[in-house]
Amino acid sequence: xxxxxxxxxxxxxxxxxxxxxxxxxxxxxxxxxxxxxxxxxxxxxxxxxxxxxxxxxxxxxxxxxxxxxxxxxxxxxxxxxxxxxxxxxxxxxxxxxxxxxxxxxxxxxxxxxxxxxxxxxxxxxxxxxxxxxxxxxxxxxxxxxxxxxxxxxxxxxxxxxxxxxxxxxxxxxxxxxxxxxxxxxxxxxxxxxxxxxxxxxxxxxxxxxxxxxxxxxxxxxxxxxxxxxxxxxxxxxxxxxxxxxxxxxxxxxxxxxxxxxxxxxxxxxxxxxxxxxxxxxxxxxxxxxxxxxxxxxxxxxxxxxxxxxxxxxxxxxxxxxxxxxxxxxxxxxxxxxxxxxxxxxxxxxxxxxxxxxxxxxxxxxxxxxxxxxxxxxxxxxxxxxxxxxx
Amino acid sequence: xxxxxxxxxxxxxxxxxxxxxxxxxxxxxxxxxxxxxxxxxxxxxxxxxxxxxxxxxxxxxxxxxxxxxxxxxxxxxxxxxxxxxxxxxxxxxxxxxxxxxxxxxxxxxxxxxxxxxxxxxxxxxxxxxxxxxxxxxxxxxxxxxxxxxxxxxxxxxxxxxxxxxxxxxxxxxxxxxxxxxxxxxxxxxxxxxxxxxxxxxxxxxxxxxxxxxxxxxxxxxxxxxxxxxxxxxxxxxxxxxxxxxxxxxxxxxxxxxxxxxxxxxxxxxxxxxxxxxxxxxxxxxxxxxxxxxxxxxxxxxxxxxxxxxxxxxxxxxxxxxxxxxxxxxxxxxxxxxxxxxxxxxxxxxxxxxxxxxxxxxxxxxxxxxxxxxxxxxxxxxxxxxxxxxx
Numbered sequence: 001x002x003x004x005x006x007x008x009x010x011x012x013x014x015x016x017x018x019x020x021x022x023x024x025x026x027x028x029x030x031x032x033x034x035x036x037x038x039x040x041x042x043x044x045x046x047x048x049x050x051x052x053x054x055x056x057x058x059x060x061x062x063x064x065x066x067x068x069x070x071x072x073x074x075x076x077x078x079x080x081x082x083x084x085x086x087x088x089x090x091x092x093x094x095x096x097x098x099x100x101x102x103x104x105x106x107x108x109x110x111x112x113x114x115x116x117x118x119x120x121x122x123x124x125x126x127x128x129x130x131x132x133x134x135x136x137x138x139x140x141x142x143x144x145x146x147x148x149x150x151x152x153x154x155x156x157x158x159x160x161x162x163x164x165x166x167x168x169x170x171x172x173x174x175x176x177x178x179x180x181x182x183x184x185x186x187x188x189x190x191x192x193x194x195x196x197x198x199x200x201x202x203x204x205x206x207x208x209x210x211x212x213x214x215x216x217x218x219x220x221x222x223x224x225x226x227x228x229x230x231x232x233x234x235x236x237x238x239x240x241x242x243x244x245x246x247x248x249x250x251x252x253x254x255x256x257x258x259x260x261x262x263x264x265x266x267x268x269x270x271x272x273x274x275x276x277x278x279x280x281x282x283x284x285x286x287x288x289x290x291x292x293x294x295x296x297x298x299x300x301x302x303x304x305x306x307x308x309x310x311x312x313x314x315x316x317x318x319x320x321x322x323x324x325x326x327x328x329x330x331x332x333x334x335x336x337x338x339x340x341x342x343x344x345x346x347x348x349x350x351x352x353x354x355x356x357x358x359x360x361x362x363x364x365x366x367x368x369x370x371x372x373x374x375x376x377x378x379x380x381x382x383x384x385x386x387x388x389x390x
Numbered sequence: 391x392x393x394x395x396x397x398x399x400x401x402x403x404x405x406x407x408x409x410x411x412x413x414x415x416x417x418x419x420x421x422x423x424x425x426x427x428x429x430x431x432x433x434x435x436x437x438x439x440x441x442x443x444x445x446x447x448x449x450x451x452x453x454x455x456x457x458x459x460x461x462x463x464x465x466x467x468x469x470x471x472x473x474x475x476x477x478x479x480x481x482x483x484x485x486x487x488x489x490x491x492x493x494x495x496x497x498x499x500x501x502x503x504x505x506x507x508x509x510x511x512x513x514x515x516x517x518x519x520x521x522x523x524x525x526x527x528x529x530x531x532x533x534x535x536x537x538x539x540x541x542x543x544x545x546x547x548x549x550x551x552x553x554x555x556x557x558x559x560x561x562x563x564x565x566x567x568x569x570x571x572x573x574x575x576x577x578x579x580x581x582x583x584x585x586x587x588x589x590x591x592x593x594x595x596x597x598x599x600x601x602x603x604x605x606x607x608x609x610x611x612x613x614x615x616x617x618x619x620x621x622x623x624x625x626x627x628x629x630x631x632x633x634x635x636x637x638x639x640x641x642x643x644x645x646x647x648x649x650x651x652x653x654x655x656x657x658x659x660x661x662x663x664x665x666x667x668x669x670x671x672x673x674x675x676x677x678x679x680x681x682x683x684x685x686x687x688x689x690x691x692x693x694x695x696x697x698x699x700x701x702x703x704x705x706x707x708x709x710x711x712x713x714x715x716x717x718x719x720x721x722x723x724x725x726x727x728x729x730x731x732x733x734x735x736x737x738x739x740x741x742x743x744x745x746x747x748x749x750x751x752x753x754x755x756x757x758x759x760x761x762x763x764x765x766x767x768x769x770x771x772x773x774x775x776x777x778x779x780x
C-alpha cells in the first residue's frame with residue numbers, strides 16, 4: 001500500500017507557505033469533539049486572536065471550514081440576493097473570480113478594471129458608482145496573481161458615500177501587511193490561512209461588521225448555500241448556547257490557533273516589519289540581477305509576494321522545474337494573462353526569512369547564469385544584504 | 391497568549407472518532423505545494439484508495455475540500471438545476487438536511503417519510519415516485535441522528551426504473567459497513583472523513599458514476615457554487631494536465647491518505663467485521679443493562695453508531711457531562727425529536743475497539759447505578775464478552 005513520504009520543500013510560491021513546526025505539531029494533537037466545552041473555548045480563543053490580525057473588533061469573526069475561495073463565496077452568498085448590484089474591481093485573477101462568484105449568487109455585476117500589475121484607480125470607482133445603485137463594492141487587497149497591493153481607504157469612502165458595503169479579499173494580505181478593517185471601513189472581508197498566517201490551507205477567516213450583519217439578518221431570501229449560511233454558522237461560533245451546524249475541522253482549528261499564537265508572540269508590528277524588510281531585500285536583489293519587477297509603482301508592491309518578469313529567451317517552466325527538483329524550492333508561475341511570462345515569489349509567514357531571500361536569489365542566479373542569462377555574479381545578494389544592513 | 395492544550399478524550403460520539411497516531415503524525419509532515427508533482431501523485435493515491443471503500447470504480451471519486459455537509463451540497467448543487475424534482479427520504483436529521491440543501495439548489499422536493507428510528511419502506515418510495523417525474527432520489531445510508539441502517543438495493547432499483555439518479559448519504563457508513571456503490575447502483579454519493587475512516591474532519595469524499603457525470607456535463611445553467619463546481623474541481627483532481635482551482639488542504643489530504651492506508655492494510659473485510667462485532671457487543675451489553683435500543687429491527691441497526699433511550703428518571707445531560715469530565719469519554723446526545731431522549735454511542739474507525747466497548751459499558755453502569763438506576767452489576771460486560779467469545 002502507498003507510503004506517505006512527501007519531499008521537504010522550501011515553499012516560496014504564492015501559498016501554501018512553510019508552516020512552523022509548532023503549528024504542524026498542533027495538528028498531531030489528539031482530537032476532541034466539536035461540541036466539547038474545551039473545543040468551544042479553543043474556538044473563542046481563535047476568534048479573539050483573529051480580530052487584531054484583521055484590525056477589527058467585529059464580533060462576527062471566525063474561520064469558515066473550507067479554503068479561501070469558500071471565504072469569498074461566503075461573503076457574497078450571504079450579502080447578495082438575486083438581482084442585487086455589485087461593483088467589482090478587477091485587476092487580476094482573483095478580482096475576476098469575484099465577478100464569477102458574485103454572478104453565481106445572482107448579482108448583476110459591473111466591473112471597474114485596471115491592467116494586471118496596476119492598482120485600481122479610485123477615480124474610476126467614483127465614476128462607475130454614479131451609474132447605478134450598488135449594494136456592494138468588492139476589491140482585492142493583495143492580488144495574488146499580480147503582486148499588487150491595493151490602497152483601500154479612498155475606495156472605502158466612495159463605497160460608503162454611495163451607501164454600498166465595502167467587501168475586501170484579504171487572502172494574501174492577512175498577517176503580511178496591516179488590514180485595519182475598522183479604521184479603513186471594511187464591512188466584510190475574507191482571508192486564507194496558508195499564506196502569511198502560515199497555517200495549512202483548509203480554513204478561511206472571515207469578518208463582518210454590524211452593518212453587514214444587518215444586511216444578512218434582513219435578507220428576503222434564504223442563503224443559497226446551506227454550508228456557508230452565516231445565520232446558522234454564527235450560532236455555532238458565537239451564540240450564548242452553541243448550536244450544532246457542521247462538524248468543525250478540529251485539527252485545522254488547532255493549527256490556526258497555534259499559528260495565531262506565534263504571530264501574537266512575535267507581535268503584529270514586528271511581523272509586518274519582517275515582511276516589509278524581507279520583501280524589499282528580495283525585490284532589490286532581483287533588480288540587481290537585472291530582472292524587471294511586474295509592479296512598477298513601489299508603493300503598490302506587496303512585500304509578501306514579489307512578481308518579476310521571466311527574462312527574454314529563458315524558459316519559465318525549466319527554471320521553475322530546476323528550482324523545485326534540484327534546489328527543492330517552490331516558486332509560482334504566472335496565471336491568466338501572465339502565464340509563462342512572470343514568476344511569483346512568496347515570502348509569507350514562516351517562509352518570510354532572510355535565509356530564504358538569500359537561498360532563492362542565489363539559486364535563481366545560478367540557474368539563470370547556467371542558461372546564458374548575463375548578470376553580475378553576487379550583485380543580487382549584495383543588494384539584499386544592503387537592505388538588511390540599512 | 392493562549393496555549394493549546396486540549397484534553398485527551400475517548401471519542402465515542404457520532405464523530406469525530408479517535409484518530410490513529412499514524413494519521414495524526416501525517417498531519418505534522420511539512421507541507422508541499424498543491425501543484426507540486428509529488429502532491430498530484432498523493433492525490434491520485436488517495437482517489438485510488440477511496441474507490442474500494444465506496445465499492446466503486448468511478449473515475450470521479452475525490453475528497454471535496456470541506457466537511458461532509460459540503461459533500462451533500464456538492465452532490466445537489468451539481469446534479470440539480472432550478473425546477474428539477476427531487477424525491478427525498480426523511481427518517482432523521484440528515485434526510486431533513488438533504489431536503490433543505492436540495493431546495494436551496496432550486497429543487498422541488500417531495501418527501502417520503504418514516505418515523506425516526508425506522509428505515510424507509512421501499513413500497514412507499516415506489517408509490518411516491520409514480521406521482522411525478524423525479525430527477526433524483528436521495529436517501530441516507532447510515533442516519534447519524536437515529537442509528538438506522540438503510541437497505542438500499544430495492545430503492546435503487548425503483549429510482550432507476552423511473553429514470554432517476556440514486557443519491558446516497560454515506561457520511562457515517564463509509565468505512566464502517568459495505569457501501570458497494572457499483573453493485574447497488576448508486577449514481578452519486580458523499581461521505582465524511584471523521585467517522586469510520588478515522589481521519590480528522592475537513593474533507594468530504596464524493597463519487598459520481600458516468601450517468602451522474604453526464605448530467606453534470608449537460609447542465610443548462612451554471613452551478614450556483616463556484617467552490618463546489620465539479621466541472622472545475624474535476625480538472626484539478628483528475629485531468630491529464632491539472633488545472634488550479636482552489637488550494638487543496640494539504641495536511642488534510644495527508645491525513646486521509648494515511649487513514650486509508652491503515653484501512654487497506656487491515657483489509658476492508660476485516661474492518662467491516664471489526665465494526666460488526668464491536669457494535670453487536672455494545673448493543674448486547676446495553677440491553678443486558680436493561681436499556682432499550684432505539685432501532686427495534688436488529689437488521690437496521692448500525693454497528694458503528696448505537697442509539698439507546700435515556701432511562702426514565704435519568705438526566706441525559708448529567709450522565710454525558712460526567713462521562714466527559716470524570717471518564718473523559720464523549721458520547722452524543724439526541725438531535726431533533728430525540729433531543730434529551732437518547733444517547734448516541736459511536737464505535738467508529740480507530741474508536742471501534744473492544745477496550746472502548748468495555749470502558750463505556752462499565753462507565754455507564756457506574757454512573758447510572760450511582761444515580762439510582764437498577765441493573766445487575768457486571769451483566770453488561772458479561773453480555774459483551776459473550777459476543778467476543780461467540
